[in-house]
Amino acid sequence: MAIPNDRMLIDGELVAAGRGRTFDNINPATEEAVGAVPDADAADVERAIGAARRAFDGTDWSTNVELRRRCLVQLRDALRANVETLRSLLVAETGCPVSLTPGIQLEQPISYIDHYIDLLERYEFERTLPTKTIMGMPTDRIIRREAAGVVAAITPWNYPFYLNICKVSAALAAGCTVILKPAPDTPWSALALGAIAAEHTDIPPGVLNVVTTSDNNVAQLLATHEDVDAVTLTGSTGTGRKVMAAAADTVKRVTLELGGKSAALLLDDAPLEAIVPGLAGGVCFHAGQGCTQLTRLLVPRPRLDEALALAVAAMKNVSWGDPTDPTNIMGPVVNAAQRDKVLSYYESAARDGRVVLGGKPTDRFERGYFVEPTLITDVDPKAAVAQEEIFGPALVVLPYDDDADGVRIADSTIFGLSTAVFSADQDRAMAMARRFRTGTVSVNGGQWFDVESPFGGYKQSGLGREWGTEGLEDFLEVKTIAFLAAAG
Missing domain, CATH: 3.40.605.10 (Aldehyde Dehydrogenase; Chain A, domain 1)
Structure with a gap:
């Protein structure tokens, strides 16, 4: 019709x-x-x-x-x-x-x-x-x-x-x-x-x-x-x-x-192998062009390398390309200006920290505003890629030292749209959820996105x-x- x-x-x-x-x-x-x-x-x-x-x-x-x-x-x-x-x-x-x-x-x-x-x-x-x-x-x-x-x-x-x-x-x-x-x-x-x-x-x-x-x-x-x-x-x-x-x-x-710069905080008892792959793949949905996507992954400092390895494996398996292909979960970004903006953030990540995966212009397609799924670490929590909304398929992995430090980093941006927290202890995770300065919080994968749930943000x-x-x-x-x- x-x-x-x-x-x-x-x-x-x-x-x-x-x-x-x-x-x-x-x-x-x-x-x-x-x-x-x-x-x-x-x-x-x-x-x-x-x-x-x-x-x-x-x-x-x-x-x-x-x-x-x-x-x-x-x-x-x-x-x-x-x-x-x-x-x-x-x-x-x-x-x-x-x-x-x-x-x-x-x-x-x-x-x-x-x-x-x-x-x-x-x-x-x-x-x-x-x-x-x-x-x-x-x-x-x-x-x-x-x-x-x-x-x-x-x-x-x-x-x-x-x-x-x-x-x-x-x-x-x-x-x-x-x-x-x-x-x-x-x-x-x-x-x-x-x-x-x-x-x-x-x-x-x-x-x-x-x-x-x-x-x-x-x-x-x-x-x-x-x-x-x-x-x-x-x-x-x-x-x-x-x-x-x-x-x-x-x-x-x-x-x-x-905007948002939403964080996923994995507490020290959280099973990384069950959580990190889904979070790493999730930032690539629709080329990361979502305000609530969990683009910062906060992990206990001793488990940083483990988290990075899991994230790399997951992002390598992301299916991306032609948006009319039903097997793909990621297509291009919306226009040339957005592509160039994302690539500029990738360049700043290479200067300020370490790009573990991706981070370059792609020659995979002759045409289209495509960018690579990208994994970033070793940046200061105050670095641009950890503070600003990239709106591209990029995940920044940040280590933290204890629960208070994790909350501090999670809440350290001008944004307050969404947060997620994971723990083997539900009561502990719920206590953390009440501390975040964000409009929505997911605990252990709980889904807040529903018509009966009011949606919006704190701060800017x-x-x-x-x-x-x-x-x-x-x-x-x-x-x-x-x-x-x-x-x-």
Whole structure:
């Protein structure tokens, strides 16, 4: 089934950019253009914002819970019906291995819409407090949660379809209207979502808008415009700082899911042979382009060589290459700039420490933005490769001296997104988990990634939470209404 992927969605209509401008969508595995997409200018973005404002102010979308629920059901069902077309679009524009699309890249987020569908059946948008005499007045109070308004949703290129669904489904469930602006590297995932919503759901015109642009200055309008009430962004910490600053003049609500430099801490009683191979292979999934991937491995100093040997063996066995080959778990990084950035980190690792495996440009393929799985050690915990988000298939192995030292190193970055801890003693591992300054912690392989679990970070990994009840409430305002209690 064909899905239009060359038109933006503005005010219920699938449209080209106002001036007819386009930019190429590049396949990172082949470096070839796979299509042209609309290149919105400021006037296009203004039209989308105006449509979202009118839809919020002039329709019952924000108060009609049953309509919102019905539209989310329609959207989920239509996405499922088009999943094979979506799969081919996604692999072509992201370079993600097709083997990852049954999970987080595609099919899993479609099923995650059920979370908000179900939540709308039971969530209390209004509750009452007990009667109380306040300043001599017998008073009743109602606590209402109301839609925050017009939401600008800005998404990155690493897991674009998942993040589009994550933000759009939460904001729509809350009763907000949305302008979705994807990364220019992965526009199809958003344009296809807009087209499916327009053609297969009862979402009113203006409630969901999708704009694509190659111009960051145009995109910045979403963070500064007075008719946008809230901004939700997933991206780098640097981008998050800029969006937060831009939103400050109009005091917008911001939800930021930003970078990470997540650590896996293996305590001295942890069975390395059962744990290290999975962690070493895990940093290579989707070429390491994930904010929660455990890119620092902390091991007891006497066991460093053992951990390195296990990691080398695992990374040598990683299957990587053509993302359309279902046996591969790793494809290219998204573009030439990202490839060059990763390679620059590999060069700094060779200067600051020791590259045990990989670390060089690859001549394995004639074309494509491929980099090698790379293992790094003998660097100071404060070195760039141990502090900064590489966003490539690189694992940094760091020794530590005791539990306190392990926690100190794990928490020593500006990030606080995720941590993992492993121990043969579950109680000991749980005690350690409570010490980390991160938004999520995995204990002995426990999985926190689920729609019922709120996700987000401490420190410069972001503000707010996604999924869980908290993910809905990040798009809701709180209003208190007080009135005199009835006599008697």
